[in-house]
Structure formats: C-alpha cells, structure tokens
Amino acid sequence: MQSQLTAAQLRADTPGCQNSLFLNSAGASLMPQPVVKAMQDYLQLETQLGGYEVERVRQAQIGRFYEETAHLLNTRPEHIAFAYSATYATFQALSAIPFREGDTILTTTNDYVSNQLAFLSMQQRLGIQLLRIHNLPNGDLDLTHAEELIRTHQPVLVAITHIPTNSGLVLPAEEVGKLCQQYGVWYLLDAAQSVGQLPLDVARIQPDFLVATGRKFLRGPRNTGFLYVSDRVLTAGLSPLFVDRRAATWTEPDTYALQLGARRFEPQEISLLSVGLAEAVGYANLVGIEAIAQQNQRLMHRLRTGLEQLDGITLLDWGSCQSNLLTFHTAHHPLSALEAALRHGRVVFTTQYPGSALIDFGRKGIDSLVRLSPHYFNTLDEMDEVVDLMAHFLR
Missing domain, CATH: 3.40.640.10 (Type I PLP-dependent aspartate aminotransferase-like (Major domain))
Structure with missing residues (x-):
C-alpha cells in the first residue's frame, strides 16, 4: 500500500532527522511539523x-x-x-x-x-x-x-x-x-x-x-x-x-x-x-498505517541483517515475530565507550538497565542494553550508516 505522502515530504515534515540519526521512536519520537x-x-x-x-x-x-x-x-x-x-x-x-x-x-x-x-x-x-x-x-x-x-x-x-x-x-x-x-x-x-x-x-x-x-x-x-x-x-x-x-x-x-x-x-x-x-x-x-508498517519492515530487515553479521555484538530480541525495536549488547566493550561512539555518530538511542525489565534482563544474563528504534521517516542509508558505525567501533 502506498503512502499518501512521499518520502521527501515525510523528511521535510521531520526537520530533526536532518540533524541527527534518530533511532529513538520507542522512547519519544520526532513530532511532524x-x-x-x-x-x-x-x-x-x-x-x-x-x-x-x-x-x-x-x-x-x-x-x-x-x-x-x-x-x-x-x-x-x-x-x-x-x-x-x-x-x-x-x-x-x-x-x-x-x-x-x-x-x-x-x-x-x-x-x-x-x-x-x-x-x-x-x-x-x-x-x-x-x-x-x-x-x-x-x-x-x-x-x-x-x-x-x-x-x-x-x-x-x-x-x-x-x-x-x-x-x-x-x-x-x-x-x-x-x-x-x-x-x-x-x-x-x-x-x-x-x-x-x-x-x-x-x-x-x-x-x-x-x-x-x-x-x-x-x-x-x-x-x-x-x-x-x-x-x-x-x-x-x-x-x-x-x-x-x-x-x-x-x-x-x-x-x-x-x-x-x-x-x-x-x-x-x-x-x-x-x-x-x-x-x-x-x-x-x-500516511497510512499499512504503508508505515511496510516501510518499518524494510528498515528493520536492513538493520538487523547488518548488525547480526558483526562479530562482538549480540542481538537480544527473541521470538518469532519482531518489531521496530532492536536491542543489543557488546560484552567486550565498556558501555560508556559504546554510548560515546553512537553519540559521536549523531545517533539518538536509548540505554536500558535491569530496573526497566528485571525478569528479562535476568534470563538474558545482562546488566544493560542499547535500544535502536527506527521509524518510517528513516531511510535505508541511515540503517547502513549505523551498521558501518558499529563495525568501526568493534574493530
């Protein structure tokens, strides 16, 4: 299903995505103009x-x-x-x-x-x-x-x-x-x-x-x-x-x-x-919720596929049906260094700790995770940029 707005219009209505690589719609997304x-x-x-x-x-x-x-x-x-x-x-x-x-x-x-x-x-x-x-x-x-x-x-x-x-x-x-x-x-x-x-x-x-x-x-x-x-x-x-x-x-x-x-x-x-x-x-x-969902699927397929191929990163999302929230953990790099690298790359993201999901963190054996949540105003090129940034960080 086609959206009633073009990708260019969506980006123009979202000026914040020009200044950052915004991947935090699961937290508080960018309001359209x-x-x-x-x-x-x-x-x-x-x-x-x-x-x-x-x-x-x-x-x-x-x-x-x-x-x-x-x-x-x-x-x-x-x-x-x-x-x-x-x-x-x-x-x-x-x-x-x-x-x-x-x-x-x-x-x-x-x-x-x-x-x-x-x-x-x-x-x-x-x-x-x-x-x-x-x-x-x-x-x-x-x-x-x-x-x-x-x-x-x-x-x-x-x-x-x-x-x-x-x-x-x-x-x-x-x-x-x-x-x-x-x-x-x-x-x-x-x-x-x-x-x-x-x-x-x-x-x-x-x-x-x-x-x-x-x-x-x-x-x-x-x-x-x-x-x-x-x-x-x-x-x-x-x-x-x-x-x-x-x-x-x-x-x-x-x-x-x-x-x-x-x-x-x-x-x-x-x-x-x-x-x-x-x-x-x-x-x-x-925009159309079906069009939104379809674009989100394309974005997440690109992001998940790219990140799961990198050594040193563990994707934490289980289940047979997954959404536009991607969570991951890097066991061999300090969280502070990872956060700094993402912010240096203009990525807007969320870090979560056990207090937000005590049972899930316990069964996954982690004490923190990074959450990325793109939305339909993001682009495939931006997903590639995040993957490249993480690849550089993990070297």
Whole structure:
C-alpha cells in the first residue's frame, strides 16, 4: 500500500532527522511539523482568549481526536477516551475493575515496568494474586500455559504488553484476546509500543481495554495517550474509581451520572494536548498505517541483517515475530565507550538497565542494553550508516 505522502515530504515534515540519526521512536519520537503547528496555533489563541474560551470555540478541532483515533483502531469515537499517558490509562482501567482479595491477575514476564509495579502494589494493598505466563524456548508467549492458568485460576484480568519496551518481541495479542473471550476474562492490552507502528484492529484483537501513548511511534506530544474501552465494559457499567468533571455530571447532592461512552474515563484538562494528539493520529492515518508498517519492515530487515553479521555484538530480541525495536549488547566493550561512539555518530538511542525489565534482563544474563528504534521517516542509508558505525567501533 502506498503512502499518501512521499518520502521527501515525510523528511521535510521531520526537520530533526536532518540533524541527527534518530533511532529513538520507542522512547519519544520526532513530532511532524503539522503537530507542532497545530499546538502552537492553539496555544497562541489561548494567549488572546484564554483556555476556556478557546476550548469552547475549538470544539470541532478537539473532537477530531476521537474520530481519528477511532479510525486508527477500527472502532467508533464513543469507545475512545483521552489520557495523559498509557500508564494513566492503565490506572484508570485497573481502578474500574472491582477486584477483591484473592482475585488473580494474569500477566507475562515481559510486561511494562509501570504495569508490573501497579500489580505488585495491588498485591500488597488488596491481596490479589499475580501470576505470569511462561515463554517458549524461542521467547514466544506460551499460549498453552496461558490457557492452563486461565482454566485453573479463573483470573479477573489478563494484562499483556503487546511489544515490550526492552525487546523487539511482538506478543500474540489476537490469540490472547480469543482466550479471554472464550473464558469471559477482562483483557487489558498495553499497545504503547505498537500503536503507530503496526496496524491495530480492536474488532480482531477484542480487548476490553487498550491503552496507548502519544509520544512514541504515533509521533505526538508527551503527556498524551488514550484508552479504548469495549462495549462489554460500558454495558457492565464499569467506571474509574476517581471520576473527573468531564467524566460525569453532578445531578443531585449525593448522585452523579456518568458519560455514556468511554469519556467517563477522561481527565478534565485535555484541550491543547488532545489537539496535538489528534493531529499526530491524523498524520499517521494520512500516511497510512499499512504503508508505515511496510516501510518499518524494510528498515528493520536492513538493520538487523547488518548488525547480526558483526562479530562482538549480540542481538537480544527473541521470538518469532519482531518489531521496530532492536536491542543489543557488546560484552567486550565498556558501555560508556559504546554510548560515546553512537553519540559521536549523531545517533539518538536509548540505554536500558535491569530496573526497566528485571525478569528479562535476568534470563538474558545482562546488566544493560542499547535500544535502536527506527521509524518510517528513516531511510535505508541511515540503517547502513549505523551498521558501518558499529563495525568501526568493534574493530
């Protein structure tokens, strides 16, 4: 599928890629110029009219966020809520489920650190049981073990991270969704690293909650994200523990009425942030998520193939399905020297340590890794440049 924008237009909309070899879209990507301009124009208007009046006159622009995000996920706008981050959205979802002491949450050994910390906190405070699905020897999620745990322990929630932050592994979100539907379990999918990188169809994945962030592969501003909630969630009447004024109407001194749709999960302050995120999601829709995924595959094939041929470097991404996160380790060179070489070559990257993925680091026997995450505005020549830089470093 062809993008509606040419490679030259994409590069022109991303001036930061002219000054660096940017490979950190899994951390915080480069915002396209239309996103920056939309936020600047909105903020400039706020200096003239104030935030409340601008919110009133720009309702259509704010509402575009729900329409564009619904289009991206193949759902309807009433299933979308703005959030300050994927973590914030996760907390809202967790607070909506009426957990009781002894209930079970089923997750994986690859789940995002903030999610794991939340589960451990709930374990201490609420007395829930936390169980983790095993991996197969190649790193894939063991779906047989997942079904066995669901049958045996009847968890209230299954929560997985689609693409772990510390690995290129892609977990089988659709297959997990089928299991959750079969056994009637609430299903939370953390799509922070997959939204904007891969096609996501909630009709196929069947999550009850899907959380995502704006700053990564969606190329939106920081402090933005969203929450998708299913019809099942809304029909069951689930709502967050702490309800903000956008989420409900105070009808009587001792009663309130929730928003009918997903916006019952929203915070009050969203205007400027949602405008930036709406523009970012709209830009991804304009480029085309299938075109984005195809270009990403080309980039990663070139980068992985080049790096795996170098002596002295160990690629750390397991599993049969891999994404636009590439992680590696150099056993015979100090991390400080590697970081210096990459920065001297103008590479923007991320270094991660065990605190971000304790279980995965332990089983891989490492104490640090470097993560490279190109995106569709990068070029094949840039992938070759990174490989050449690493080859020179390893001599």
